[in-house]
Amino acid sequence: MEKFQTILYEIQGVVAQIKLHRPDKHNALNQLMIQELTAAFTTASANDDIRVIVLSGSGRSFCAGADLHYMQEIAHFGLEENNADGLLLATLFDTIYNAPKPVIACVHGSVIGGGNGLAAAADIVIAEKETVFAFSEVKLGITPATISPYIIRRCGATAARELMLTGRRFDAAEAVRFQLVNTLASQEEIPDILNGYLKHFLAAAPSALADCKQLINDIAVSDQSTTALIPETARRIAARRASAEGQEGIKAFFEKRKPNWNSDLTNENQ
Structure with missing residues (x-):
């Protein structure tokens, strides 16, 4: 402590x-x-x-x-x-x-x-x-x-x-x-x-939560139009889909099990 x-x-x-x-x-x-x-x-x-x-x-x-x-x-x-x-x-x-x-x-x-x-x-x-x-x-x-x-x-x-x-x-x-x-x-x-x-928070992927917080913070102060934000938001969702956490989450969904958000997955996303 x-x-x-x-x-x-x-x-x-x-x-x-x-x-x-x-x-x-x-x-x-x-x-x-x-x-x-x-x-x-x-x-x-x-x-x-x-x-x-x-x-x-x-x-x-x-x-x-x-x-x-x-x-x-x-x-x-x-x-x-x-x-x-x-x-x-x-x-x-x-x-x-x-x-x-x-x-x-x-x-x-x-x-x-x-x-x-x-x-x-x-x-x-x-x-x-x-x-x-x-x-x-x-x-x-x-x-x-x-x-x-x-x-x-x-x-x-x-x-x-x-x-x-x-x-x-x-x-x-x-x-x-x-x-x-x-x-x-x-x-x-x-x-x-x-x-x-x-x-709720512990059921979510740690790196996905961090990225989601950053996304909210960034969009909240952006003065860009929704159209202008298309490239950046597309890039971010693509990165998450390709991430180890994204792969584990989708796999777990289809296998009808809870995802395993272990430290190895989190480290791969950093």
């Missing part, structure tokens, strides 16, 4: 469990936690034995945004130091978003500011029904800059305008309506819902 001060990192079979662990501070982000989360996601992403990453929080909240003492400290930094600090935070969200494995965020309690960035960078968000969300940055005289690419890609500019410009609190049902959350559940239901997602 990796040793960290502000997070818990545990491997359970083929699942990496990453848990924010500053419960007395509602898991508020400080520089050390940002660095440790980035390191944990980098480690999990590089581990071929890990198939899925689950992100959650200890205590009463998932993440209350930035630690206010930390914010007070960096407010006295110069522009260059503040820029360096902003790059650390932006790199964390990018590392989560571009992880080559599915990332599931399980959120509860309060999800404020940067906590929304952590969740939005994930592929799936499961929220307890009583969870409260807010983008409160403008009420502190700042902007949600580093999380904005992930929030806007998730919920669109119209919803982002309402939520980021008002800074108002909203409940989990609204978070679903704004597409910030995939599934609502009671605290007791979350393990079963999480296991359902894990079952």
Whole structure:
């Protein structure tokens, strides 16, 4: 098990469990936690034995945004130091978003500011029904800059305008309506819902999942027309059909058996 001060990192079979662990501070982000989360996601992403990453929080909240003492400290930094600090935070969200494995965020309690960035960078968000969300940055005289690419890609500019410009609190049902959350559940239901997602992800080919994530990320930001995308999308599907995983998947289907997604197949696809 990796040793960290502000997070818990545990491997359970083929699942990496990453848990924010500053419960007395509602898991508020400080520089050390940002660095440790980035390191944990980098480690999990590089581990071929890990198939899925689950992100959650200890205590009463998932993440209350930035630690206010930390914010007070960096407010006295110069522009260059503040820029360096902003790059650390932006790199964390990018590392989560571009992880080559599915990332599931399980959120509860309060999800404020940067906590929304952590969740939005994930592929799936499961929220307890009583969870409260807010983008409160403008009420502190700042902007949600580093999380904005992930929030806007998730919920669109119209919803982002309402939520980021008002800074108002909203409940989990609204978070679903704004597409910030995939599934609502009671605290007791979350393990079963999480296991359902894990079952789906583990039934899929590891390299195919990584390629599919990259495909979605690339198409989501492409300004090309559907016609212009024909060569690239044809190339990608051809590569997957010819891959070892693609061959095993089709073979298993006709042989009426579960495909064997072993490490040899995955390595052949890299």
